[in-house]
Structures are given as structure tokens and as C-alpha cells.
Amino acid sequence: MITIYDIARVAEVSAMTVSRVINNTGRVSDKTRRRVRQVMEELHYVPNSNARSLVLQKTNILSLLITDITNPFYTTLARGAEDTAKRLGYRLLLGNSDEDYAKEKDYVDMILSTRVDGVLFAPAGDGSFSHLQQLEQHRIPFVLLDRDVPGIQADRIIGESREGARRLVEHLLELGHRRIALLGGSQDVSTARERHAGYREALKLNDVAYDEALVLHLNYRDGLNPSALDHLLGQEKPPTAIFAANNFIALGIIQSLRARGLQVPDDLSVVCFDDLGFASVLNPFLTVAAQPAYQFGVLGMERLISLIENDDSNGPRTIILPSELIVRSSSRKLEP
Amino acid sequence: MITIYDIARVAEVSAMTVSRVINNTGRVSDKTRRRVRQVMEELHYVPNSNARSLVLQKTNILSLLITDITNPFYTTLARGAEDTAKRLGYRLLLGNSDEDYAKEKDYVDMILSTRVDGVLFAPAGDGSFSHLQQLEQHRIPFVLLDRDVPGIQADRIIGESREGARRLVEHLLELGHRRIALLGGSQDVSTARERHAGYREALKLNDVAYDEALVLHLNYRDGLNPSALDHLLGQEKPPTAIFAANNFIALGIIQSLRARGLQVPDDLSVVCFDDLGFASVLNPFLTVAAQPAYQFGVLGMERLISLIENDDSNGPRTIILPSELIVRSSSRKLEP
DNA sequence: TAAATTAGAGTTACCGATAACTCAAAAGAG
DNA sequence: CTCTTTTGAGTTATCGGTAACTCTAATTTA
Numbered sequence: 047m048i049t050i051y052d053i054a055r056v057a058e059v060s061a062m063t064v065s066r067v068i069n070n071t072g073r074v075s076d077k078t079r080r081r082v083r084q085v086m087e088e089l090h091y092v093p094n095s096n097a098r099s100l101v102l103q104k105t106n107i108l109s110l111l112i113t114d115i116t117n118p119f120y121t122t123l124a125r126g127a128e129d130t131a132k133r134l135g136y137r138l139l140l141g142n143s144d145e146d147y148a149k150e151k152d153y154v155d156m157i158l159s160t161r162v163d164g165v166l167f168a169p170a171g172d173g174s175f176s177h178l179q180q181l182e183q184h185r186i187p188f189v190l191l192d193r194d195v196p197g198i199q200a201d202r203i204i205g206e207s208r209e210g211a212r213r214l215v216e217h218l219l220e221l222g223h224r225r226i227a228l229l230g231g232s233q234d235v236s237t238a239r240e241r242h243a244g245y246r247e248a249l250k251l252n253d254v255a256y257d258e259a260l261v262l263h264l265n266y267r268d269g270l271n272p273s274a275l276d277h278l279l280g281q282e283k284p285p286t287a288i289f290a291a292n293n294f295i296a297l298g299i300i301q302s303l304r305a306r307g308l309q310v311p312d313d314l315s316v317v318c319f320d321d322l323g324f325a326s327v328l329n330p331f332l333t334v335a336a337q338p339a340y341q342f343g344v345l346g347m348e349r350l351i352s353l354i355e356n357d358d359s360n361g362p363r364t365i366i367l368p369s370e371l372i373v374r375s376s377s378r379k380l381e382p
Numbered sequence: 383m384i385t386i387y388d389i390a391r392v393a394e395v396s397a398m399t400v401s402r403v404i405n406n407t408g409r410v411s412d413k414t415r416r417r418v419r420q421v422m423e424e425l426h427y428v429p430n431s432n433a434r435s436l437v438l439q440k441t442n443i444l445s446l447l448i449t450d451i452t453n454p455f456y457t458t459l460a461r462g463a464e465d466t467a468k469r470l471g472y473r474l475l476l477g478n479s480d481e482d483y484a485k486e487k488d489y490v491d492m493i494l495s496t497r498v499d500g501v502l503f504a505p506a507g508d509g510s511f512s513h514l515q516q517l518e519q520h521r522i523p524f525v526l527l528d529r530d531v532p533g534i535q536a537d538r539i540i541g542e543s544r545e546g547a548r549r550l551v552e553h554l555l556e557l558g559h560r561r562i563a564l565l566g567g568s569q570d571v572s573t574a575r576e577r578h579a580g581y582r583e584a585l586k587l588n589d590v591a592y593d594e595a596l597v598l599h600l601n602y603r604d605g606l607n608p609s610a611l612d613h614l615l616g617q618e619k620p621p622t623a624i625f626a627a628n629n630f631i632a633l634g635i636i637q638s639l640r641a642r643g644l645q646v647p648d649d650l651s652v653v654c655f656d657d658l659g660f661a662s663v664l665n666p667f668l669t670v671a672a673q674p675a676y677q678f679g680v681l682g683m684e685r686l687i688s689l690i691e692n693d694d695s696n697g698p699r700t701i702i703l704p705s706e707l708i709v710r711s712s713s714r715k716l717e718p
Numbered sequence: 719t720a721a722a723t724t725a726g727a728g729t730t731a732c733c734g735a736t737a738a739c740t741c742a743a744a745a746g747a748g
Numbered sequence: 749c750t751c752t753t754t755t756g757a758g759t760t761a762t763c764g765g766t767a768a769c770t771c772t773a774a775t776t777t778a
Contacts, residue, residue: 047439047497047520047521047734049733049734049735050734050735051734051735059757059758060757060758060759061734061735061736061758062736062737062757062758062759063756063757063758064735065735065736066736066756066757068735069736071736072756072757073754073755073756073757074756074757075755075756075757078756078757090516090519090520092491092494092495092520093495093734093735094436094495094497094733094734094735095495095496095497095735096432096433096435096436096441096496096497096733096734096735097432097436097733097734097735097736097763098734098735098736099432099735099763100430100432100433100436100733100734100735100736100762100763100764100765101734101735101736101737101762101763102735102736102737102763103383103763105432115457115460115461115464116454116457116458116461116659116660118452121451121452121457122452124451124478125451125452125478128451128478132485132488137492137496139475139476140475140476142460142461142464149468152468155428156473158428159428159429159430159431160431160432160473161383161430161431161432180426183426184383184426184428185383294660297660297663297664300664301663301664322660322661322664323452324452324630324633324658324661325658325660325661325664325665327633327637328633328636328637328658328661328665328667328668329661329664329665329667331664331665332664383764385763385764385765386764386765387764387765395727395728396727396728396729397728397764397765397766398727398728398729398766398767399726399727399728400765401765401766402726402727402766404765405766407766408726408727409724409725409726409727410725410726410727411725411726411727414726414727429764429765430763430764430765431765432763432764432765433733433763433764433765433766434764434765434766435733435765436732436733436734436735436763436764436765436766437732437733437764437765437766437767438733438765438766438767439733
């Protein structure tokens with residue numbers, strides 16, 4: 047592998063002069079500069095960023111950790127983050143925890159040993175606390191994305207989960223539904239708690255009793271097992287509508303319903319949080335509370351970089367992004 | 383930041399002994415080992431992988447470059463690659479070129495300066511040639527994914543594009559269609575050429591004349607502009623079916639058709655290459671040639687790592703993965 | 719019991735880059 | 749024409765690790 051010493055030898059200068067040419071620092075005559083440049087070209091020289099990071103104590107690499115690379119919410123967010131990182135001169139290391147604390151921990155160890163300059167962190171849940179503490183211990187700046195973690199003081203870009211959930215449920219209430227099931231996420235995840243709270247709030251505001259039997263807590267990725275669905279639908283007064291706490295849970299339930307011959311929205315209405323990306327273009331079906339995923343990435347990245355470069359830590363800042371209710375055909379008026 | 387020297391000082395040993403404890407090499411007494419381990423824990427020590435890479439000339443990082451992070455084919459592939467990398471002890475740096483040569487070049491420069499041990503490379507197209515040459519110059523092992531690049535000798539994991547295309551078109555022919563349009567990808571991309579060839583082959587085998595007016599070459603990400611669609615549909619004998627060279631082109635065309643009041647499959651049948659991930663679960667609509675995306679990632683990564691670790695370069699190997707014809711409701715029998 | 723091993727460390731040099739310092743020659747000032 | 753300043757470099761030390769070598773004390777062997 048070619049090093050500055052090879053370049054220096056061929057160009058008959060010192061390594062330091064080569065370094066100056068690379069970084070446009072210090073004084074180098076035009077003649078020398080041209081010669082060094084030419085040798086670098088000829089030998090296809092590429093600087094070793096490991097060596098550089100070692101002495102500069104800066105890698106120019108940021109890390110983005112998401113929880114599900116197959117979910118369009120996160121891939122769209124990733125694109126926003128990536129575009130912004132590139133625009134501001136950083137490289138991006140993308141990690142995917144699959145909603146799994148063990149994988150997340152591995153990524154945090156990797157992040158620490160790579161000495162990245164900062165992390166955009168979509169935590170798997172409250173159990174991410176110790177991982178974030180590790181980052182704090184090592185003074186790695188980070189910004190929380192999408193989910194909050196109790197006990198962690200940090201900049202955050204989060205969605206309006208409670209309000210979004212309330213609007214979705216109110217939409218169902220307006221359509222006449224009273225038995226509305228909540229297929230929530232794990233109570234370990236802040237957005238799941240907020241969406242649960244929004245659900246209760248909507249019911250309360252409309253004088254509908256909260257019924258525990260209609261509430262299930264699932265995993266954002268895996269959804270629901272068949273026996274739980276049997277139990278939910280087998281009740282004396284089964285639900286006429288379902289609010290799914292995210293897009294994948296909604297997909298799972300729709301699939302399960304179909305499997306037992308139930309149609310959406312004819313037999314049950316289904317609404318959920320997060321849109322489906324291009325799938326909604328093909329088939330504008332699901333009524334959703336859509337979040338500005340790309341903006342999550344852009345704003346998070348901007349915030350992270352400003353944290354790194356300006357150290358403007360006059361207290362962590364929280365940015366709350368609104369969600370938009372998009373009514374499509376998966377929800378319909380309850381026939382009396 | 384804590385270094386082995388800090389650990390060494392506190393544990394009252396030399397830095398080398400700390401290094402031996404970290405790597406489980408050389409001779410260290412149990413007593414010393416325990417003491418060093420304890421100090422590492424207490425000080426939350428994490429090794430600096432930049433320093434380590436510098437001396438070892440190995441980073442244990444591999445890079446995966448995909449062309450569209452929002453396309454489920456690539457995110458599924460990414461997951462396969464990631465799972466495999468982790469299983470075999472490597473970390474993964476994910477890059478997204480957005481089908482853009484300039485972005486791809488930036489990533490290649492980053493890859494070179496990071497001194498990754500190898501690259502899983504889904505090229506944007508034939509123009510990726512010079513980027514791959516750069517990798518060759520620097521002796522970075524790589525495996526081509528999904529697309530071939532003429533002039534590059536390398537290991538490849540590619541799909542059965544021609545055969546898959548032929549089967550899709552034959553499916554349309556069997557349904558009675560004779561005027562079948564091809565919305566192909568850029569001729570700059572090997573899979574687009576192969577799918578084009580498969581299209582021609584199917585027509586020829588069935589004695590249907592190839593008509594240039596039915597063939598358009600588009601971009602895999604952007605699809606089709608409205609005036610081109612006008613032109614396509616405004617012909618004397620307009621097509622009754624469309625074969626789209628990938629999923630995003632299909633989505634675009636279906637959307638455009640709807641925008642002018644045409645329904646699929648009632649007015650036109652549409653089939654395409656690549657499935658839509660979970661979107662097909664929600665709405666099993668598009669007739670597709672589905673590729674084993676996850677397997678692309680797994681096999682590519684396994685091949686890459688074996689290339690790195692065993693240097694088993696008895697000539698580059700090509701693995702060809704089959705595609706599966708899945709008939710759904712976007713294609714139907716032509717009414718006479 | 720003396721010689722030969724071996725265990726358990728420490729020392730030194732190096733990976734590839736850059737910061738900080740040095741220094742001679744050229745240019746500018748008085 | 750001498751003295752000062754500026755220009756255009758080179759030298760040395762360092763970042764945080766590890767390989768290769770060295771060295772001493774303990775253990776084993778004959």
C-alpha cells in the first residue's frame with residue numbers, strides 16, 4: 047500500500063511536504079506542489095484515514111444506528127441522515143440492531159472502538175440505557191432518534207406520538223367505532239407508551255371506557271401470534287376496529303385477519319402509525335399517521351454535527367416533529 | 383480517552399502485558415491477567431481499532447455498497463450480508479450510491495482510505511468500471527453483487543435475469559398478449575441488458591415480432607416521464623401488457639396509468655422483476671420474478687470472506703441464483 | 719547441584735500520518 | 749549593504765496499538 051513516504055521518495059521531498067500538499071496547510075511552492083500532486087496521481091495514492099485519525103483524534107465518521115433496516119420509516123430516515131452527513135463533510139457508518147439489545151450492544155462496542163465522532167441513535171428501547179451511558183462515559187456525542195430513553199439527557203428528534211395516536215383513534219371514533227383494539231408495541235419503548243397514552247386520551251375525551259381486554263403489547267417487528275388474535279376476536283364484544291402502533295404490526299394483523307377470512311375494512315377497520323413508503327403508492331390502502339421520516343434523519347444529523355463542531359451544549363434540545371393523518375380505505379364507517 | 387498505557391500504569395505492568403491480556407496471546411500469569419482485566423473494567427477501556435488496524439494492516443471491517451437503500455431487494459440483501467458478516471466476525475460499513483456514479487466514487491474513495499478488508503459491491507452500472515479498477519489497483523478483494531461489469535474479472539453473485547425475464551414475458555404471451563411493452567433499465571446496467579435479451583428471446587421463441595416502438599430504456603430508480611408514456615400508449619397499436627425491468631419501474635408505471643384513469647390489470651397487465659418485500663404481503667398484487675435477495679447477501683459475504691481469509695483465487699467464481707415466477711393479479715388473460 | 723528450560727514479564731521499533739519546532743535561503747526594509 | 753522578515757522546506761516526537769526481541773527468576777532436568 048502506498049504511503050506518504052513512497053510519494054516523498056519519488057517526488058524527492060520530505061513526508062511532511064507531502065502531508066502539506068494533501069491538506070493544503072503550511073507553505074509549499076507551486077512547483078513542489080505540482081510535482082507532489084503528480085506523483086500522488088501516478089501512484090494512485092489514497093491517504094490512510096486510520097493513521098490520520100490516530101493523530102488527529104478525529105475520524106470524520108459518524109454512526110447511524112437504526113432498529114430495522116427493512117422498515118421504510120428507517121430507510122427513509124437513513125437517506126436523510128446520509129445526504130446530510132455527506133453535505134456536511136462526514137462519512138456514515140450504518141448499523142442495524144434489529145430491535146435486539148444484544149446486537150445493539152455489539153454495535154456500541156464497535157462504535158467506541160472505531161472512535162467515531164458521534165452517533166445518531168435510534169434506541170431499541172429503555173434497555174438501551176446502559177449503551178447510551180457507555181457513550182456518555184466515553185464522551186461520544188449522540189442524538190436520540192424517534193425514541194426517548196428515560197434517564198438519558200440528550201438531544202432528541204422525536205415524533206408527536208401521543209397526538210398522532212389520539213388523532214388516529216379519534217378518526218375511528220368519528221366513524222362510529224367504540225370497540226377499538228390497541229395492538230401496541232412493547233412497553234419498553236417510549237413511542238409505544240406514548241401511543242398507548244394517546245389511545246387512552248382519545249377514549250377518555252370521548253367518554254369511551256378503557257378496556258384492558260382490547261389492549262395487547264407486541265413487538266414492533268414481529269407482531270402478533272395467532273392464539274392472541276383468537277383471544278382478541280373471540281371476546282363477547284369483539285373489536286370493530288384496530289389501532290396498530292406501527293406499520294409492521296398493522297401488516298401482520300391484516301395478514302392474520304385475511305388468513306381467517308376477515309376483510310379490512312369490511313369486517314374490521316385498521317389504522318396505524320407510520321406510512322409504508324412506496325407500498326402506499328402502489329396501493330393507497332392503509333389509514334396512517336405518517337411521520338416525516340426523511341426529516342428525522344436530516345434534523346438529527348444537523349443537530350449531531352452542530353453538537354460536535356460547535357459544542358453548543360446549552361442544554362440538550364428536543365425537536366418534536368408532527369405526524370400527518372392520512373385517511374385511506376382501511377378504515378370505514380361502522381355499519382350499525 | 384483511556385489507552386493501554388493508562389491501564390498499564392494503574393495495573394503496574396507494561397503496555398505489552400495489557401495488549402497480551404486483550405488478545406489472549408503470549409504468557410501472562412493468572413494473577414496479572416485478573417488484575418489487568420479488573421482495571422480495564424474499572425476504567426471502561428475500549429481498544430482503539432484505528433491504532434490496531436494501523437499496525438496489523440487489517441481492519442476487520444467490510445464494506446457493502448448498494449445502489450438503492452429504499453428498495454426492498456437491497457435492504458433484504460443488506461440484512462443477509464450483515465448477518466453473515468457478524469457471524470463470521472466482521473463489522474460492516476454500509477454505503478448507498480443511489481444509482482449515482484459520483485456518489486459511488488465518493489464511497490470508493492472512502493473505502494480505500496478506510497482500508498477495509500474487502501467490499502461487497504453492487505455496481506451502479508458499466509460506468510463503475512473505473513471504480514472497480516481502483517479497488518483492483520489497491521488489492522482490495524471484492525465481490526460483485528447483482529450486476530456484472532464488462533471488463534472486470536471478479537467473483538460475482540448474480541441473478542438469472544435473462545431466464546427470469548423470458549418466463550415473465552412467456553407468462554404474458556400465454557395469457558394471449560402480443561403487444562408487450564418493455565420498460566427496461568438503462569442499457570448501462572447488465573441486468574437491464576439481460577432482461578432485454580430475455581424479452582427478445584421470449585418473443586422470438588413464440589414468433590412475435592420485436593417492435594422498437596414498444597421498448598423504452600429508463601432509470602431503475604426514477605421510472606418514466608409522462609410524455610414518454612403518452613407516446614407509448616398513443617401508438618396505433620398500443621401495448622396490452624407491460625414488462626417492467628424492476629419493481630420501482632413497475633410501481634411508477636402503475637401509478638402513471640392510474641393517473642390517467644387506466645386500471646391494472648383491466649386495461650393493461652403489468653409484470654416485473656423483483657418482489658416488493660412486505661408490500662406484497664399486504665397486497666399480493668404484482669406478478670413478479672422474485673429473486674432470493676437475502677441469499678445474495680449471504681453468499682456474497684461468504685464468498686468475500688473466504689476470498690480474504692483463504693485467498694482461494696483459483697480464478698473468479700460466478701454464482702447464479704434463480705428467480706421464481708410468482709403469478710398474482712396484475713396480469714390477466716387478454717380479452718379478445 | 720549445575721545446566722538447561724520455561725514462564726512471565728519488559729524494551730524497542732514500527733504502522734502512517736500530523737503538530738510543533740527548526741533552519742537555510744530568499745526577499746524586503748532601512 | 750547589512751539586518752530583519754518571510755518563504756519553503758526538513759526533523760523529531762507522537763497518536764495507540766502489536767511484533768519481535770530481550771531479560772530475569774523460577775522450574776525442570778541430568
